[in-house]
Amino acid sequence: MSDQNVPLSRRQILRDGLWTASLTACGAAGAALAALSRRDSYVWQINPHKCIGCDRCATHCVLSESAVKCVHAYSMCGYCDLCTGYFDPDPKSLDTGAENQLCPTGAIRRRFIEEPYFEFTIDEKLCIGCAKCVVGCSAFGNGSLFLQIRHDRCLNCNECAIARVCPSQAFVRVPSRQPYLMKDQI
Amino acid sequence: MKKSAAKTLIVLIILFWTGLAGGVRRLPPPQFETDYQIPTATEPPPRMSVWDPADVAVLFGALLLSSWLTLKKRSRRWIVGLMIFSLAYFGFWRKGCICPIGAVGNVSLSLFDPSYALPAAATAFFLLPLLAGLFFGRAFCGAVCPLGAIQDLVVLHPLMVPGWMETALRLGAWLYLALSVLYAATGSGLLICRYDPFIAFFRLSPNSLLWLLGLLFLAVGVFIGRPYCRFVCPYGLLLRQAGRLSRRHVTITPDECIHCRLCEDVCPFGAIDKPTAHWPAEIFARDRRRMIFLFVLLPVLVAVGGWIGYRVHPALAQGNPTVALARQVQEMESGRMTELTDPIKAFHTTGTSVGALYAQRDQVLQKFAVGGTLVGAFVALIAAGKLIAVSIHRVRTDYQANRAGCLSCGRCFAYCPRQRIADKPESAGNRGSEKESAV
Numbered sequence: 183m184s185d186q187n188v189p190l191s192r193r194q195i196l197r198d199g200l201w202t203a204s205l206t207a208c209g210a211a212g213a214a215l216a217a218l219s220r221r222d223s224y225v226w227q228i229n230p231h232k233c234i235g236c237d238r239c240a241t242h243c244v245l246s247e248s249a250v251k252c253v254h255a256y257s258m259c260g261y262c263d264l265c266t267g268y269f270d271p272d273p274k275s276l277d278t279g280a281e282n283q284l285c286p287t288g289a290i291r292r293r294f295i296e297e298p299y300f301e302f303t304i305d306e307k308l309c310i311g312c313a314k315c316v317v318g319c320s321a322f323g324n325g326s327l328f329l330q331i332r333h334d335r336c337l338n339c340n341e342c343a344i345a346r347v348c349p350s351q352a353f354v355r356v357p358s359r360q361p362y363l364m365k366d367q368i
Numbered sequence: 369m370k371k372s373a374a375k376t377l378i379v380l381i382i383l384f385w386t387g388l389a390g391g392v393r394r395l396p397p398p399q400f401e402t403d404y405q406i407p408t409a410t411e412p413p414p415r416m417s418v419w420d421p422a423d424v425a426v427l428f429g430a431l432l433l434s435s436w437l438t439l440k441k442r443s444r445r446w447i448v449g450l451m452i453f454s455l456a457y458f459g460f461w462r463k464g465c466i467c468p469i470g471a472v473g474n475v476s477l478s479l480f481d482p483s484y485a486l487p488a489a490a491t492a493f494f495l496l497p498l499l500a501g502l503f504f505g506r507a508f509c510g511a512v513c514p515l516g517a518i519q520d521l522v523v524l525h526p527l528m529v530p531g532w533m534e535t536a537l538r539l540g541a542w543l544y545l546a547l548s549v550l551y552a553a554t555g556s557g558l559l560i561c562r563y564d565p566f567i568a569f570f571r572l573s574p575n576s577l578l579w580l581l582g583l584l585f586l587a588v589g590v591f592i593g594r595p596y597c598r599f600v601c602p603y604g605l606l607l608r609q610a611g612r613l614s615r616r617h618v619t620i621t622p623d624e625c626i627h628c629r630l631c632e633d634v635c636p637f638g639a640i641d642k643p644t645a646h647w648p649a650e651i652f653a654r655d656r657r658r659m660i661f662l663f664v665l666l667p668v669l670v671a672v673g674g675w676i677g678y679r680v681h682p683a684l685a686q687g688n689p690t691v692a693l694a695r696q697v698q699e700m701e702s703g704r705m706t707e708l709t710d711p712i713k714a715f716h717t718t719g720t721s722v723g724a725l726y727a728q729r730d731q732v733l734q735k736f737a738v739g740g741t742l743v744g745a746f747v748a749l750i751a752a753g754k755l756i757a758v759s760i761h762r763v764r765t766d767y768q769a770n771r772a773g774c775l776s777c778g779r780c781f782a783y784c785p786r787q788r789i790a791d792k793p794e795s796a797g798n799r800g801s802e803k804e805s806a807v
Contacts, residue, residue, distance in 0.1 A: 184589055201502060201613040208499055215491040218478060223487035225414045234714045238687040244573040253409045260373065260395030301407075324395050334412035337463050340470045350714030355484065357784045358414045 183353050191235045195219070224355040226342045230328035230365040235313035235320070239329055242344045243311075247334040255308045255366035258326035261299035267319030268292060268302055295361035302339065305306035306332065328365045387750045388552055420489035425495055427512065429456055434776065435504035438618050442787065444778040449513035450511040451520060459514030464570035465561075468493045468508065469515065469603040473548055473558035484805040487503060497603075501610025509597060509607060510776030515566050519594040520777055522586050526636030527594045534638055535754050536774075537599045542750045545602035547684070556688040558778060560603075593636030597775060608772040618769045618776050621784045625766035631783045632767065639773035640780065658759040666752045670745045676746020678737060685736040697722060701748035736791045740755040742791045 201350030228239075228250065239250035264276070270291050273282035280288055289308035293301045304327075311329060320326040356363065379727035430450065437446045456468065466474075467488075471494035478486035509516050529537075546561040562566075565585045568578035588595045611617070620631050620640065631640060649733050685691045693715060699705040701710055701722065715725065769780070781787050 193678075201615070204610065204613055205499075205502055207496055208502065212491065212495050215475070215478070215486055215495075216488065217489050219486040219488045223420060223489060224484070232718065234710065234717060244571045246572070252782040255409060256406045257408070257632060262395060281558045295404050296400060296402045299400065299404075301404075322394070325644065326652070332412060333414040336414070337465065338414065339561065339567075340465050340474065340559040343575070345597045346557060346562065347712035350717070351693075352714075360582070361414050362411045364409060364411075 203205045206266045211292060223338075223358050225331075225333060225338050225361045226336065226353055226360060227331055228277045228329050229352045229354055229365050229368075230258045230330070231362055232350045233313070233316070233329055234350050234352075235317040236328070236349055236351070237314075238311040238347050240304075240310045240343050242347050244337065244339060244343050245335065246336075248311040248344075249262070249333075249337070251306045251309040251328050251332045251335075252311065252313070252315055252327055253300060253305050253330040253363060253364070255326045255328065256301070256325045259302065260324050260326075261295065261301060263300055263321065265292070265302055265319070266322040267298065267315040269318075271318070283297050284318050286310070286312060286314065288313060302318050302327075307317075325365065330362055332366070333361050372542055382445070388580060395614075417496075419462065420487070423458075423466070424489055424492040425498070426457060427493060428513045431496060431500040431507050431544065434507040435500060438507060438776045439504060439616055442622060442778065442781045444781055447511045447523075447776075447778040451517040455521075456511050457512045457514075459518065459566070459570045464514060464564065466490055466493050467514070468497050469513075469601060470558065470561040470564065472545070472603055472606075473552040473560050475557070476549045476552035477555070481555055498606060498610050501607045502613060503615050504773065505611045505614040506604075506607045506774060506776050510778065513597075514570070516562070516594060516597050516775065518566050518569070519585065519589045519596060520775075522589050523593040524590050524638045527591050528593060528633065529598075529638055531638065532758065534598065534679060535758065538605075539747065539751055540679075541600050541602060541605055543743075543747050544600060545605055546746050548602055548740040550684070550736070550743050554685075554688060554732060554739060556685075557710050580792050593787050594775065598637060598773075611774065613773045615773065616780075617771055619776050620767055620769055620780045621786045622781075622790045623786055625768075626786065627767070628754040628785055629767075630785060631780045634780050634783045635774075636768075636779070637775055639770040639772060639775065640772050641764055641768045642765055644762060647761045647763065652747075654718055655760055659756055662752065662756045662759060665757075666749070669752045671746045671748075673748020674741045674745035677740040677742065677747075680744075681736040681740030682733065684740055685733055688732050688736070690725070691729050697725060717765070 240248050243249050268284060269276065270282050270284050275282065285308075287308045287310055289305045289310075291303040291305055293303065295301050296307070312363060313329055315327045316325075316329055319325055342353055345351075354363075383557050430453070434447070434450055437443060437450060458464065466489060471490045473492040473496050474486055477484050497512070499506045544559070551559045563581070565578070565582045567573065568575055568582050573579075586595050593597075629641065631644065634640070659771070686695070693711050694709055696705065696709060697715060700708075
């Protein structure tokens with residue numbers, strides 16, 4: 183290339199200058215961003231204290247079965263027999279028949295512990311994140327049922343489709359080291 | 369019997385609740401007599417962070433491979449192979465996140481929002497294709513970008529878009545880039561990710577509007593090659609500039625152009641520049657006059673653009689959640705809206721005062737006023753630059769890949785007779801076995 187001794191044109195000098203400047207800019211930007219950035223990425227999570235339990239989590243996730251599920255903070259639970267997150271507010275009879283349950287998919291499992299306490303567990307395979315139980319529990323109970331993004335399912339979209347429609351702006355980015363905002367811990 | 373018992377209990381609960389005056393715990397913690405241990409909720413770890421380093425490594429490798437395939441190996445077949453791999457890996461396997469196009473939003477967000485730290489993977493995804501662009505041209509667009517790949521595979525009956533129209537339509541992409549930066553900078557959302565047309569395919573998402581958008585782009589893409597890449601993609605604009613400056617660049621011919629015109633209209637993206645006529649000397653004098661006029665006009669255009677941007681900033685700001693909420697609350701307060709919406713319900717539970725919300729909104733509006741003006745001025749500046757660029761007569765002697773527009777897809781290689789000779793020197797001229805390369 184150099185043996186032909188081509189005279190440098192004005193355009194070539196301009197190009198070379200711009201190229202060097204761009205490369206330097208890329209390097210500088212890389213260094214600056216690397217200094218700013220953290221190794222662990224961010225993930226989305228719901229702040230349960232802001233959540234009002236609308237049912238958008240069930241319908242707006244990019245996954246056809248939402249990544250948002252109900253989570254139970256057992257340490258907050260009253261272990262009530264008459265759980266307002268479990269029973270329909272106006273039950274036909276007070277037994278555990280499906281028609282008396284609040285959960286449309288029967289995802290809440292009820293287990294007798296001792297008189298008069300019952301343990302309630304979420305079957306995540308069945309939970310659709312509709313927040314009916316969340317609303318029921320926080321209306322009369324301790325609010326130990328709450329929604330969380332389950333990270334074994336979440337695709338961690340750059341812009342969460344539910345966050346965009348969340349009426350309470352409860353979706354926040356949290357470091358992936360601590361990907362949950364458990365209601366009994368915050 | 370049981371029903372009335374339940375109601376009594378609920379009444380008791382309510383009484384208890386009011387007694388606690390809204391305390392967090394309305395029901396006492398149970399005193400277990402058996403040895404029951406209170407369980408804790410499981411916390412499955414994020415599965416994505418594991419993949420971040422792998423993604424960066426795959427991106428780096430794919431960029432190098434794509435560069436090598438376009439510059440050295442010069443094989444459309446291998447490029448298509450890499451394209452399909454990228455579509456499968458970055459698209460369907462990694463569900464389209466993270467990608468350099470969307471990383472534009474993350475980078476803008478991290479520059480303006482100190483509480484958001486850019487993940488290292490996003491930094492790498494944003495910078496690596498640009499660096500590759502500075503050295504090898506748009507190797508990313510050619511065979512690495514999943515959005516490009518899915519469109520490249522449906523280019524069946526490409527129609528030529530006139531150069532002036534291509535330039536004019538690209539102004540829309542500049543506007544999109546500027547708006548995306550504005551939205552990310554004001555914390556209003558990541559537009560590029562929100563309206564990624566193929567994300568619904570990659571995730572098999574139930575969002576029917578996004579499916580429609582994707583299908584629309586693919587349907588248009590049958591006739592107009594890679595419409596998203598050419599007329600929408602904001603990151604492509606950055607790569608265009610890198611391609612202009614690139615050290616090495618795709619060439620149509622492996623050695624010399626023999627002006628056979630065989631490649632003239634094979635590029636479905638209109639990225640092959642034809643040799644120019646011999647311009648008469650007076651045309652350059654006219655160019656000069658026109659350029660001086662345009663340079664005088666430039667500040668006027670920029671001012672007009674800025675003014676328009678300022679005028680539309682309240683409308684733009686409606687995309688910001690705080691501004692949208694404040695508007696709803698204001699309508700509620702003034703009695704124009706009576707229905708209690710979810711956002712207002714949620715706002716009331718936060719306990720923030722209406723005044724504080726309005727103050728927040730005014731802050732956001734101020735940002736949008738500045739940002740909107742800048743967006744308008746910037747787009748006008750680009751428009752003026754385009755006018756100046758088209759008013760200059762360039763001199764070209766050979767058929768060349770346009771440095772900015774070439775997407776490194778490798779379609780033109782097989783059309784060059786010099787390539788045929790280079791492939792098989794002994795039997796040049798009587799081979800027709802590369803039909804698959806012509807797809």
